[in-house]
Amino acid sequence: MEAKTIQEALNQALREEMTRDKVVFVLGEDIGQFGGAYRVTEGLIEEFGEERVRDTPISETAIVGAAIGAAITGMRPVAEIQFNDFLTCAMDQIVNQAAKMRLMSGGEIKVPLVIRSPVGATGRAAQHSQSLEAWFMHVPGLKVVLPSTPYDAKGLLKTAIRDDNPVMFFEHKLLYGGRSPGGKAKTAVDEMAISMTPAPEEDYTIPFGAADIKREGQDVTVIATLLMVHKAMRAAVKLEKEGISAEIIDPRTLVPLDKETILNSAQKTGRVVIVSEDCKRGGVGSEIAAIISEEAIDYLDAPIKRVATLNIPVPFAPKLEGHIIPNEDKIIEAIREVLS
Amino acid sequence: MPSHDGLPEKNKLIQMYQKMYEIRRFEDKLYQLFLTETMPGTMHQYNGQEAIAVGVCENLRKGDYLLSTHRGHGHYIAKGGSLNKIMAEMFAKRTGCCKGMGGSMHFIDVSVGILGATAIVGSGIPIATGAALSSKLRGTGQVTACFFGDGASNTGAFHEGINLAAVWKLPVIFVCENNFYGFSTPFRKTTLVENIADRASSYGIPGIVVDGNDVLAIYEVAKRAVHRAKKNEGPTLIECKTYRHRGHSRFEPAAYRPKEEVEEWRGKDPISRFKTKLVKMKILSEEEIENIHRKVEAVIDDSVEFAKESSDPEIEDMLRCVFAESEEA
Numbered sequence: 001m002e003a004k005t006i007q008e009a010l011n012q013a014l015r016e017e018m019t020r021d022k023v024v025f026v027l028g029e030d031i032g033q034f035g036g037a038y039r040v041t042e043g044l045i046e047e048f049g050e051e052r053v054r055d056t057p058i059s060e061t062a063i064v065g066a067a068i069g070a071a072i073t074g075m076r077p078v079a080e081i082q083f084n085d086f087l088t089c090a091m092d093q094i095v096n097q098a099a100k101m102r103l104m105s106g107g108e109i110k111v112p113l114v115i116r117s118p119v120g121a122t123g124r125a126a127q128h129s130q131s132l133e134a135w136f137m138h139v140p141g142l143k144v145v146l147p148s149t150p151y152d153a154k155g156l157l158k159t160a161i162r163d164d165n166p167v168m169f170f171e172h173k174l175l176y177g178g179r180s181p182g183g184k185a186k187t188a189v190d191e192m193a194i195s196m197t198p199a200p201e202e203d204y205t206i207p208f209g210a211a212d213i214k215r216e217g218q219d220v221t222v223i224a225t226l227l228m229v230h231k232a233m234r235a236a237v238k239l240e241k242e243g244i245s246a247e248i249i250d251p252r253t254l255v256p257l258d259k260e261t262i263l264n265s266a267q268k269t270g271r272v273v274i275v276s277e278d279c280k281r282g283g284v285g286s287e288i289a290a291i292i293s294e295e296a297i298d299y300l301d302a303p304i305k306r307v308a309t310l311n312i313p314v315p316f317a318p319k320l321e322g323h324i325i326p327n328e329d330k331i332i333e334a335i336r337e338v339l340s
Numbered sequence: 341m342p343s344h345d346g347l348p349e350k351n352k353l354i355q356m357y358q359k360m361y362e363i364r365r366f367e368d369k370l371y372q373l374f375l376t377e378t379m380p381g382t383m384h385q386y387n388g389q390e391a392i393a394v395g396v397c398e399n400l401r402k403g404d405y406l407l408s409t410h411r412g413h414g415h416y417i418a419k420g421g422s423l424n425k426i427m428a429e430m431f432a433k434r435t436g437c438c439k440g441m442g443g444s445m446h447f448i449d450v451s452v453g454i455l456g457a458t459a460i461v462g463s464g465i466p467i468a469t470g471a472a473l474s475s476k477l478r479g480t481g482q483v484t485a486c487f488f489g490d491g492a493s494n495t496g497a498f499h500e501g502i503n504l505a506a507v508w509k510l511p512v513i514f515v516c517e518n519n520f521y522g523f524s525t526p527f528r529k530t531t532l533v534e535n536i537a538d539r540a541s542s543y544g545i546p547g548i549v550v551d552g553n554d555v556l557a558i559y560e561v562a563k564r565a566v567h568r569a570k571k572n573e574g575p576t577l578i579e580c581k582t583y584r585h586r587g588h589s590r591f592e593p594a595a596y597r598p599k600e601e602v603e604e605w606r607g608k609d610p611i612s613r614f615k616t617k618l619v620k621m622k623i624l625s626e627e628e629i630e631n632i633h634r635k636v637e638a639v640i641d642d643s644v645e646f647a648k649e650s651s652d653p654e655i656e657d658m659l660r661c662v663f664a665e666s667e668e669a
Contacts, residue, residue, distance in 0.1 A: 025477065051477060057507070062466040062500035069470020069484075072455055073405065075477060077470075092497070096460050097467065103661045104446040105456060106439025106653075110664035141662055164664035 002198045005177025009150035009199040010040045010116075013157040014078065016203060018048050021076060024161055025052040027063060028080030037082050038118060039178040040171075060089035064115065068098050071113040076161055084117040084170060085130050098166040099141030114160045116169040118176075120227060120277060121314050121325050129314035129321070131278040133225070136168040137254045137287060143208060144254040146170040148229040150177075152252055154199035155206030162205065172226040172277075195233045209256035213265070217247035220335050221265040221272045223288055224248060228275040228307075228326060235331040246335060254284055262288065263296050270301035271338040275331055280308035302338040307331055347556060348398070353623050354632075356398055356555055360390040360611050362636050363414045366423065367586075369640050370413075370430060374590065380432050383444045386414035387585035388553075391610035392517050393418035395558025396485055396578075399566045400453070405471045405484040407464035408457035410445040411517075411584075415487055420452040427643035433650035440653040441661060453482075461522075462488060462495030465514065469501045472510035472575075483569045484512040485562075491522030493536045502577065506543040511569035513562065516579045517552060523588045524596045537579035545575050552582030553610040556617075583608075 003009035018024045025048075026041055032055040035042035045053040056063050060081060067077040081087050087094065098111050121129035136144050143165055147153035153171070160167040177196070195214065214229055215236055224232040229250045236246040247265055251257060266272050272292055274285035285306035292304055310324040347353065367385045374383070386393070389411075397418035400406065408415040416426055421437065426447055429436030437447050445459040455471060458464045468486030475482035492498050493516060505512050516536050520527045533539070540547025546568075550561045558580060565576035583605035587594035594602075618624045624632075 023478075054508075057500075057503065059500035059504055061497050062469060062504040065463070065466020065497065065501060066470035066473055066504060069407075069455075069467040069472070070474040070477070071470070072467075073471045073474040075474045092460055092463055093466065097458065097463055101456060102664060103658070104438060104442040105448040105661075106436070106441045106657070107661040107664075108438070108448050108450055109456070112664075143663075 002200050003150045003154060004196070004198045006147070006150050006153045006171065007039050007176040007178030009154040010157055010171070011042060012199065012201065013154045013161075014041065014044060015047065017158055017161045018044070018052065023074060024076045024078065025054070026078045026080065027054040027056055027067060029056055029058060029082050031055060031080050036080065038173065038176045040116070040176070041080065060086050061093055064090040064093040065097070067113050067115070068093060068101070068111060071111045072101065072109045076112050078114040078116060078161060081115060081117040083128050084119045084132050085127050087115070087117055087132060094136070094142070094166070095139050099139050102165075103141060110164040111166045112164045113166045114157075114169055115166070116171065118171045118173045120173045121321055122173050123316070123318055123321060125316040126313040131276070131309070133168070133170050133254060134278050134282055134284045134287070137284060141166065142255060143167045144170070145208065145252070146225050146254065147252060148172070148175065148226050148250050149195065149197045150199040151197040152206060152212065152250070155204050156252060158203075159205045159208060163208070170226070174227055175230075195230050206252070208253045209258050210253075211249050211251045211258035211261040213247065213261065214250050215246065215248040217245035217269070219245045219269055219271070220247065220338060221269045222246050222248045222275060222331070222335065223262060223272065224250060224275040225284065226277065228277055231326065231328050232275050232331055235328045235335065238328070239332060239335060244335065244339065257288070259291060259295070263292065266292050266296045267299040270299055272300070272304045273307060273331070273334045273338055274304065275307040275326055277309055277326060279311050280306055281311045283308045305334045305338050307334045348559065350623055352398065353618060356394050356559070357614055357618060357624070358632050358636065359394045359418055360555065360614065361633060362423070362639070363390045363393065363417045364611055365636050365640055366417060367413060369644065373644070379430065381430075381443045382590045383413070383430070384411040384589050385584070385586045386411055388605065388609070389517055389519065389582050389584060390414055391555035391558055391614070392515065392552050392580045392582060393487070395555045396513070396515055396562040398559055399562045400483065400485055402452050404482050405453045405455050405468070405475070407455055407468040407471070407484065407486045408447065409461070409464060409488055410457065410459040411489065412445070412447055412457040412487070415457070416447045416449065416454060419454050421447065421449040421454055423639060423643040424646045425449065428647040428650050431647040431650070432652065433647055434653040434657065435646070435650040439657055439661070441658060462492035462497035464488060465492065465497050465501030466504065468512050468514070469505040469510060472505060472512035473508065476510055481570060482511070483566050485515060486512060487515045487517060489522065490516065490518040490520065490527045490536060492516070493539065494530055502545075502575065503543050505575045506545045509572060509574040511572065512575045513565040513569060514575055514577045515562070516577065517582055518579055519582050519584045521584070521588070521597065535579060537577055540577035545577060547577040547579065549579050549581065552580030553608045553613065555610060555614050
């Protein structure tokens with residue numbers, strides 16, 4: 001059966017890879033008996049057993065550290081960190097160990113490790129709402145992946161598991177589409193239905209460093225990630241009615257980054273808007289904008305515009321959260337601005 | 341060859357002495373080199389702690405794993421790592437154990453089970469837990485030994501890593517080298533409990549205190565801990581009370597340590613003690629000991645020659661070492 005939701009797609013990818021290779025195993029908080037906070041690991045413990053589907057204590061340093069130790073000795077662990085905000089608890093292991101062990105050892109070892117973690121603001125206040133991809137984009141030795149559709153999620157997770165390097169695999173809470181305690185996931189996905197390409201029930205991989213043109217257009221290049229891909233799609237549909245043709249590019253991986261697709265599009269349209277849910281200051285848009293400026297400035301007809309979350313810790317009140325996170329209106333406004 | 345009163349057999353005892361002496365003279369040679377040559381980087385010397393690395397590693401097979409630290413030259417030599425490779429690494433040469441890209445604090449030799457050395461205090465502990473998890477999942481019977489100092493015992497990584505190894509009953513031994521100082525800070529100023537090993541009970545595992553300057557005592561304690569690990573009964577925390585002869589790093593003089601304390605501990609030199617014992621037990625004669633010393637000096641001198649004649653790493657070497665290319669598409 002094809003996977004219509006990202007939750008199903010990721011679950012399928014894990015199942016297929018764990019069947020394909022006995023050294024693949026998963027660990028994390030509440031992933032075994034409970035099936036994962038966002039249900040991504042549902043059913044795995046029944047199929048593969050407790051040895052390969054391990055519930056851990058609340059010990060992010062040990063979860064990541066143990067995954068590293070296993071990875072450098074022949075295993076392929078997929079560690080889940082329940083909210084990407086908790087990656088902060090494991091930063092030494094991720095940044096000083098996993099990312100650097102290969103270089104420090106002169107290539108003696110490799111670290112085939114995947115760390116999966118959800119990002120995004122969902123009304124759970126500041127410590128459960130961040131999008132920290134940019135931090136990991138900044139650390140040499142890490143790959144960074146962020147799929148926005150079930151099709152992308154399955155293919156990219158398979159590639160991540162087969163990759164011999166540490167991969168930070170970011171998922172968006174509002175894109176899972178599965179049953180979630182608060183019921184929010186399904187609602188968001190219903191709205192996004194037009195762009196949620198399902199994943200076929202077969203073995204396929206998507207290479208890293210290959211952006212996906214989610215929508216072709218002529219007038220403006222919109223580079224977007226995760227949930228923002230879908231908000232940008234809806235904005236594009238609205239703008240089409242005014243005769244504005246927006247091209248939407250989903251990088252799918254930040255490291256390695258598909259510069260070619262991005263630069264070709266910038267050259268074609270001359271106008272760029274970058275939409276991401278992380279904070280604007282030092283966010284992923286900063287790096288992408290700098291690359292375009294460095295390599296395609298002559299093609300630009302307007303300054304590059306970034307649409308990102310305001311530099312404020314995410315507040316609880318829905319009205320305030322709504323004010324700081326990018327939405328369709330802000331995307332439309334930015335597109336109009338670069339076209340004016 | 342039968343053992344003397346439950347001690348390891350003669351050849352093993354001789355090997356242990358030789359290894360301890362090798363570690364000491366390697367460190368002494370580095371000290372000399374740093375004084376007389378332009379050596380890049382720094383070093384954190386193991387002088388005084390040799391009994392621990394050797395006493396533990398004599399219980400490990402080649403395929404057993406070891407996690408080391410910034411003060412790890414002794415672990416590397418005790419586990420069977422190549423002197424040529426680490427001397428070359430100190431000189432930042434391409435023939436070094438890390439191809440010149442790691443340096444003193446990150447020695448590695450996977451062929452003898454040394455998975456690496458970390459300079460972030462305590463961070464090797466969860467990684468050792470992972471290596472032990474790996475050998476358990478693969479069913480290989482390999483054991484992992486993780487070394488760290490007294491300073492590490494107050495890190496979160498210590499707590500999380502040991503707890504996880506305990507609850508999952510993993511085949512790992514945690515060896516704490518308590519030399520009473522975290523750089524310049526005396527242990528008693530950081531911790532109320534006297535014995536780090538007492539913390540083992542909070543994880544539900546055995547904690548054992550041992551004289552860190554008695555190689556045979558450490559050998560016995562480590563033997564039991566390795567045996568426990570192999571029987572899938574879980575980890576052990578071993579605390580070795582010891583002392584570093586030198587300062588924290590490079591030429592740091594450790595003026596913060598009272599002279600009487602330093603002298604007292606130097607009087608308990610693990611190598612002199614062991615030598616005296618071996619001579620008394622007639623395992624080795626003075627002449628045989630001199631032969632061992634000469635042999636070791638020669639091997640170390642050879643390693644310096646090897647290092648000096650080796651070339652520097654290339655830029656391309658470095659570029660290839662950020663990411664591993666996957667074997668499949």
